[in-house]
Amino acid sequence: MTAERRRPLTLKDVSEASGVSEMTVSRVLRNRGDVSEKTRVRVLDAARALGYVPNKIAGALASQRVNLVAVIIPSMSNLVFPEVMMGISEVLDDTPLQPVVGLSHYRPEREEAVLYEMLSWRPSGVILAGLEHTDAARAMLSNAGIPVVEIMDTDGEPVDAMVGISHRRAGRAMGEEIVKSGYRRVAFLGTKMPLDHRARKRFEGFTQALAKAGIEIADQEFYAGGSALLKGREMTETVLTRTPDIDFLYYSNDMIGAGGLLYCLEKGYDIPAQLGLAGFNGVNMLKGLPRVLATMDACRFEIGHKAAEIIAARALGIGEVGEQRITLSPEISRGDTLRPPVA
Amino acid sequence: MTAERRRPLTLKDVSEASGVSEMTVSRVLRNRGDVSEKTRVRVLDAARALGYVPNKIAGALASQRVNLVAVIIPSMSNLVFPEVMMGISEVLDDTPLQPVVGLSHYRPEREEAVLYEMLSWRPSGVILAGLEHTDAARAMLSNAGIPVVEIMDTDGEPVDAMVGISHRRAGRAMGEEIVKSGYRRVAFLGTKMPLDHRARKRFEGFTQALAKAGIEIADQEFYAGGSALLKGREMTETVLTRTPDIDFLYYSNDMIGAGGLLYCLEKGYDIPAQLGLAGFNGVNMLKGLPRVLATMDACRFEIGHKAAEIIAARALGIGEVGEQRITLSPEISRGDTLRPPVA
């Protein structure tokens, strides 16, 4: 259509093409200030005809405003985080703010580097997963002068705002429920991730609840990498072979739990009477398995939603600036793999 | 630590704190030009002590360079795209370039809006899914003066470069394989997505291959939304009830295929002798199911990899600027649900 062009178009080009000053062109393009309908149309036509795309870099520098929200999460393949993102997007879609995602891959130094990178674009706010960061990262966050929301976990002190659940309490709740349901030989199966603090806290709360009932973890198994479904299957086989009298399997996520469930069904275990299972997250992708795995919702969508609301309220000065430290309460769903409490 | 601060720090602050000119500070911070070790250290110390974070907005405006690569994909929950992202990241991690992701949700106008938004940040390149875009989007792309790579699909004319597979050919290949294996009553189960051009092309190639063997689709069923695993299950039941003599089920993705597989196993179908199944994608998350679903790898990782290589080569002028229109050849894996070809 248009001939080959190297230099991107500037306001000046539109100004010349429309015979209107750069300033007025700028006003039209941003819908700011009074502009007569006639010039408005003229400018818009010129801009469209040229194929002008505004330069936000220059705009941001001049206005000292960047409508970007930095979101730093550990990974995208965890299923958990895409849902958090949806919650965030749903809120930001009604504002001029835009999320920009960075990944830490569960590594603090990587998180620090990504944060540094993102802050150098001067975003209007930051949302990041977890409360554990490097000292440098924490310093950057408190010095940035923008709203910061730490999400997912609330077992600790946030730099600024936080929205999440208590993973320690979540682990404890599941532990208590298992005890109440009469299971006694309990195994834990999870990821080998020293840096997944949320999984660690759940594990701690879990063992604590069992301890209170005089029960110790009967066996445990950890994995790293690979297909979660398959790993769940393999770990379950390992545990059940090594400790045949196990009567409950607690998985650190639903995906490995699903693999374990498929394995147990094939082996003909009587579930949940003889053997109970539970995961964590409430991944609805797993609806459709032969049985519904007991689990606990991590409130992912709501967490994203509330975090974005806090950012929007403070960055834009719109909406209520409500409570800044929100702990949501996840609920256990028993599914078909956790028998009812015994009287 | 540091007292409350509103105004972000500038180069000038570091300059004053270190007693070195702004220009030299800038050089140190970017590792450019010769700077004596002594001043280097002094500047670095000052910057760190102050907690200075460079302003990339100003830097980009001055240097006319932005090390961002815009990546526009339909969705993150599709499992396909996170893998494409990994391929992209693996390449860009070795360069100064950084991917920034935007989502189109399979809607062309949305894609256009996201593209406009991203181009206004003047990225060094664009990677986007598919060959179908609005006219305005196509115009923006060709006027941007930066490398553009359209990925996933190669059945059409790209604006600039492209990397992907021929979905038409993929559908045809699977159709031919099914025919060769002696199946005759074939059903198609897929997403109700008029805008998923790749699924549509696979379907077209598929029916075409069957037609060549004188076979017509015996039944078909489409779904929208919800848990794919569950939907696969439900659709399979619907089809098998409505058309009991079906001997092959072709699914438009592995996830619904997995749901169907679980259903068929429960119902006691003899797979693959009595009933064959196949999906599409090669989602390795599904390893761990009772049987391995026949599928066709979509080369997701490699596509991301090659696309990023093209961008890096052209934007940075490094590496080979090789072929710019790459069609990869996916292979069928029969798994346990597609019987061998009949003699």
Add this chain to the structure above:
DNA sequence: ATGAAAGCGCTAACAC
């Protein structure tokens, strides 16, 4: 309703 001037924070290009 429109325009002119100044400057956002940095870097390219050129001195020294």
Add this chain to the structure above:
DNA sequence: GTGTTAGCGCTTTCAT
């Protein structure tokens, strides 16, 4: 090896 000058393309502010 280090400093100076002049913008990058916009928006703010103030004038008209």
